[in-house]
Amino acid sequence: MLEKIDVFNFTLENGTTKPYLPLSYQLFGQPLGEAPIVVVNHALTGNSNVSGENGWWNDLIGEGKTIDTNFFTIIAFNIPGNGFDNNFRNLISDYKQFTIRDIANIFWEGLFSLDISEVYAVIGGSLGGAIAWEMAVLQPNKIQNLIPIATDWKATDWVIANVLIQDQILNNSDDPIADARLHAMLLYRTPQSINQRFKRAQNDRLAVFQIENWLLNHGIKLKNRFRLSAYKLMNHLLKTNDITRNRGDFLAVANEIQASIHIVAVDTDYFFIAHENRKDFEALKSVKDNIYYHEIESIHGHDAFLIEYAQLEQFLKPIFNKQKQQNYVNA
Incomplete structure (x- = not known):
């Protein structure tokens, strides 16, 4: 409760x-x-x-x-x-x-x-x-x-730099939460993790690569449960x-x-x-x-x-x- x-x-x-x-x-x-x-x-x-x-x-x-x-x-x-x-x-x-x-x-x-x-x-x-x-x-x-x-x-400077990119996306994108999440997910994982999981596989029905579909779904899910002002605040706190x-x-x-x-x-x-x-x-x-x-x-x-x-x-x-x-x- x-x-x-x-x-x-x-x-x-x-x-x-x-x-x-x-x-x-x-x-x-x-x-x-x-x-x-x-x-x-x-x-x-x-x-x-x-x-x-x-x-x-x-x-x-x-x-x-x-x-x-x-x-x-x-x-x-x-x-x-x-x-x-x-x-x-x-x-x-x-x-x-x-x-x-x-x-x-x-x-x-x-x-x-x-x-x-x-x-x-x-x-x-x-x-x-x-x-x-x-x-x-x-x-x-x-x-x-x-x-x-x-x-x-x-x-670190690396964190501050990425917070700036996130803040720019959140304040300038037409779909800010979803687009910022795409960038963030690639910070939270590694090339090895992504490559091992998806292996360049494609979704024939949607005509997209599975990695693209995975990222887009993460953006949609976060947009459906998270507020833009909350994302801006949490991102800013990191710097x-x-x-x-x-x-x-x-x-x-x-x-x-x-x-x-x-x-x-x-x-x-x-x-x-x-x-x-x-x-x-x-x-x-x-x-x-x-x-x-x-x-x-x-x-x-x-x-x-x-x-x-x-x-x-x-x-x-x-x-x-x-x-x-x-x-x-x-x-």
């Missing part, structure tokens, strides 16, 4: 005050106050429905799953303006005023309003992982495990990602995070490239003991974090089993 928190007089990073921002969320698993809290941040076209009917992370979250709803309370917020509440009044038009830091602050306001002062884990993939990094910097003592997946603590902005260098900022940091990269990710994650891990090892690095091996690129569940489960199970074992001891 979709719940809502009213956030009043919220000041954005740029100094603008928003009189009202609705923050919707969903809870899964154990009741609040009765179990460790896991915060799940959704990706660009995702939402708070992470488990149960139509849950987009059902392979990881549920009864007996890696993040076991029998042992944890899972909370997933919707990024304000993502349109999941189907309320047109809550859509955001001035999207360039918002940053990932603003979203992370809003999420903390939501947690505090629910009397949550500490969480066992914050986990997210892609955009959700970037928000997780920022949440950990904003409240460095309130997260036990930070798990950013297929993401980065910063927007605002930088935990060092107005703070200091990466090592100094990241070293303040008390959480165990579990970086999960994808070896073929063409969007948030694994090389950047490896560099960060090697640098952080010099100042921080509780830092861990895992790499998904896949031909599927960025989207592997939504495909290679067996590998992801292998990386995550020790983190969440540790808490489950502690629960048994304290029972």
Whole structure:
């Protein structure tokens, strides 16, 4: 069930005050106050429905799953303006005023309003992982495990460049959501993945290549369930990602995070490239003991974090089993 928190007089990073921002969320698993809290941040076209009917992370979250709803309370917020509440009044038009830091602050306001002062884990993939990094910097003592997946603590020039292309398509195309999705899908996969899947096959009835049909269908599906203002906002947020902005260098900022940091990269990710994650891990090892690095091996690129569940489960199970074992001891 979709719940809502009213956030009043919220000041954005740029100094603008928003009189009202609705923050919707969903809870899964154990009741609040009765179990460790896991915060799940959704990706660009995702939402708070992470488990149960139509849950987009059902392979990881549920009864007996890696993040076991029998042992944890899972909370997933919707990024304000993502349109999941189907309320047109809550859509955001001035999207360039918002940053990932603003979203992370809003999420903390939501947690505090629910009397949550500490969480066992914050986990997210892609955009959700970037928000997780920022949440950990904003409240460095309130997260036990930070798990950013297929993401980065910063927007590289490559990410910024692709955000610009997406923004141009979204603001200038006659069919903006569908056309932007065509470009995005090729960032989320790899040539090897595409070539292996379609093998230059054609659909004789439609007189098109199957890869063309696949891309066009992805565009249509997203257009049917996603709002243009939401896409513009989520895309823009990706370029605002930088935990060092107005703070200091990466090592100094990241070293303040008390959480165990579990970086999960994808070896073929063409969007948030694994090389950047490896560099960060090697640098952080010099100042921080509780830092861990895992790499998904896949031909599927960025989207592997939504495909290679067996590998992801292998990386995550020790983190969440540790808490489950502690629960048994304290029972």
